[in-house]
Amino acid sequence: MKNWYLCRLYKANKTMLVIVLFFGCGQLYFNLKRIHNFPWYVFDMYSRPYNSDTTKDIVFLYINDTLFNQEKLPIRKEETIFNTAKLYNYLAQNKFKDPAIQTTNTIFKKMPETFRKYAVQQINNQISNPEEYKRWLVRYIEKNTHSVPDKIDFRFVHLKLEGNKYIYQYNRPFLIIK
Amino acid sequence: MYAYSILIIFLILYLLRFFSGRLITDTFGLPVKNVGLNYTYWFLLLTKIPKFIHQHFYLGLLIDAAIPVFALLLFYKYDNKYYTIIFIILCFLQNGIAEIYACTHNKMPVAVFIAFFPLCFNKKYFELALEFSRYFLAFMLVSAAYHKFHNGAAYTFTHFYNVLIDQHIDLSLGNPNHISYKISRFLLQSKIYSFAAFSILIVVQGSFIIAFFTKKADAILFIFFVLFATLTYLIMRIWSIDLLILAPSLLYSYGNEQLK
Numbered sequence: 001m002k003n004w005y006l007c008r009l010y011k012a013n014k015t016m017l018v019i020v021l022f023f024g025c026g027q028l029y030f031n032l033k034r035i036h037n038f039p040w041y042v043f044d045m046y047s048r049p050y051n052s053d054t055t056k057d058i059v060f061l062y063i064n065d066t067l068f069n070q071e072k073l074p075i076r077k078e079e080t081i082f083n084t085a086k087l088y089n090y091l092a093q094n095k096f097k098d099p100a101i102q103t104t105n106t107i108f109k110k111m112p113e114t115f116r117k118y119a120v121q122q123i124n125n126q127i128s129n130p131e132e133y134k135r136w137l138v139r140y141i142e143k144n145t146h147s148v149p150d151k152i153d154f155r156f157v158h159l160k161l162e163g164n165k166y167i168y169q170y171n172r173p174f175l176i177i178k
Numbered sequence: 179m180y181a182y183s184i185l186i187i188f189l190i191l192y193l194l195r196f197f198s199g200r201l202i203t204d205t206f207g208l209p210v211k212n213v214g215l216n217y218t219y220w221f222l223l224l225t226k227i228p229k230f231i232h233q234h235f236y237l238g239l240l241i242d243a244a245i246p247v248f249a250l251l252l253f254y255k256y257d258n259k260y261y262t263i264i265f266i267i268l269c270f271l272q273n274g275i276a277e278i279y280a281c282t283h284n285k286m287p288v289a290v291f292i293a294f295f296p297l298c299f300n301k302k303y304f305e306l307a308l309e310f311s312r313y314f315l316a317f318m319l320v321s322a323a324y325h326k327f328h329n330g331a332a333y334t335f336t337h338f339y340n341v342l343i344d345q346h347i348d349l350s351l352g353n354p355n356h357i358s359y360k361i362s363r364f365l366l367q368s369k370i371y372s373f374a375a376f377s378i379l380i381v382v383q384g385s386f387i388i389a390f391f392t393k394k395a396d397a398i399l400f401i402f403f404v405l406f407a408t409l410t411y412l413i414m415r416i417w418s419i420d421l422l423i424l425a426p427s428l429l430y431s432y433g434n435e436q437l438k
Contacts, residue, residue, distance in 0.1 A: 013303050016303060016307060027317075036283060038219065039288045039291055044321075046326070049329075051340055052344060056347075068352070077199040079280065083212070119220075123224070133209050133210055139207075159347065
């Protein structure tokens with residue numbers, strides 16, 4: 001037992017022991033809660049049985065009415081474009097009042113109202129000018145595709161599962177950027 | 179040697195980060211943000227620091243530029259724990275601000291912080307701190323294997339088959355010659371192939387439990403780890419390359435074990 005890591009750590013450096021135990025407890029707590037919170041993450045990727053749907057709607061980027069080949073962009077830039085666009089669309093559907101404000105107020109429900117207002121101001125989205133994101137996205141796409149497209153929009157592409165492959169059926173624009 | 183190896187890997191990863199658009203300056207001007215339930219970033223936002231840095235382009239640029247400068251400085255001053263701590267703080271700010279405003283949250287960059295943990299203490303405690311980094315790596319992979327059993331994917335015959343059908347839909351429509359798509363089509367020829375591939379993944383991840391009991395298998399675990407990071411990218415386009423910064427912790431321990 002005296003060769004165990006924590007025992008050796010206790011004898012050598014109690015500060016490091018506290019840090020290691022704190023990290024371990026945090027990891028255990030957030031794993032049980034299944035919350036991803038830096039630096040404690042739940043490593044449960046692809047662990048839940050996955051079923052393919054017979055039909056699917058996937059978001060794709062169309063530039064000048066042509067489906068954009070996402071592999072032309074590095075993975076992080078692709079994530080930035082799609083994740084921010086999906087968030088923007090979600091906010092637009094809620095008239096640009098961030099639905100996550102309710103979560104912030106719930107988490108801080110025991111705090112004074114002044115603090116809750118401050119927290120909402122800092123943590124949640126405050127969209128005063130909806131066109132600002134569209135202008136940013138146009139500049140980002142132009143800079144990364146090295147072109148100035150006439151038309152940029154996001155579409156739901158409807159797919160149908162045939163055998164072990166999804167086949168394109170049709171597309172439906174839902175977020176026009178330019 | 180450990181410091182040199184993680185610094186070289188870090189600089190390569192930083193170059194990839196630069197081309198991949200995951201610096202603070204890449205998110206300049208983005209008017210939306212998303213933190214989900216990442217409470218660390220909630221507290222960071224409450225300090226107003228991310229907003230201040232994000233709004234001032236040159237401050238973001240200063241942090242983006244300071245990080246590789248500190249990394250180069252650490253080549254000569256890796257014994258100085260204060261430089262490492264400042265470096266880690268800068269990395270945290272960059273990672274946090276970029277993730278908050280790009281509305282993406284990735285687990286892999288945490289490997290950088292764990293890899294530099296041993297350099298945050300006096301030299302005489304280096305090996306003890308390095309053991310923590312090594313145990314974290316093992317925990318990460320064993321935990322991934324455990325969840326696959328706990329949540330049921332490990333013994334669902336069609337699980338990975340269905341995952342592969344969905345994983346590369348964008349390639350099937352826009353880029354069917356991509357290597358990941360071709361590999362997935364091969365594995366989709368039979369449910370047995372895809373189940374076998376997933377089972378091999380679980381065995382590779384689960385094998386890291388050996389790291390909790392002995393260091394003698396670290397050379398094999400190192401090979402498994404590199405194969406894991408490479409093949410998850412080729413087959414699934416999952417960017418696990420950030421994790422490779424933890425690989426030297428296995429080699430260092432293996433080297434020490436051989437010397438003993």
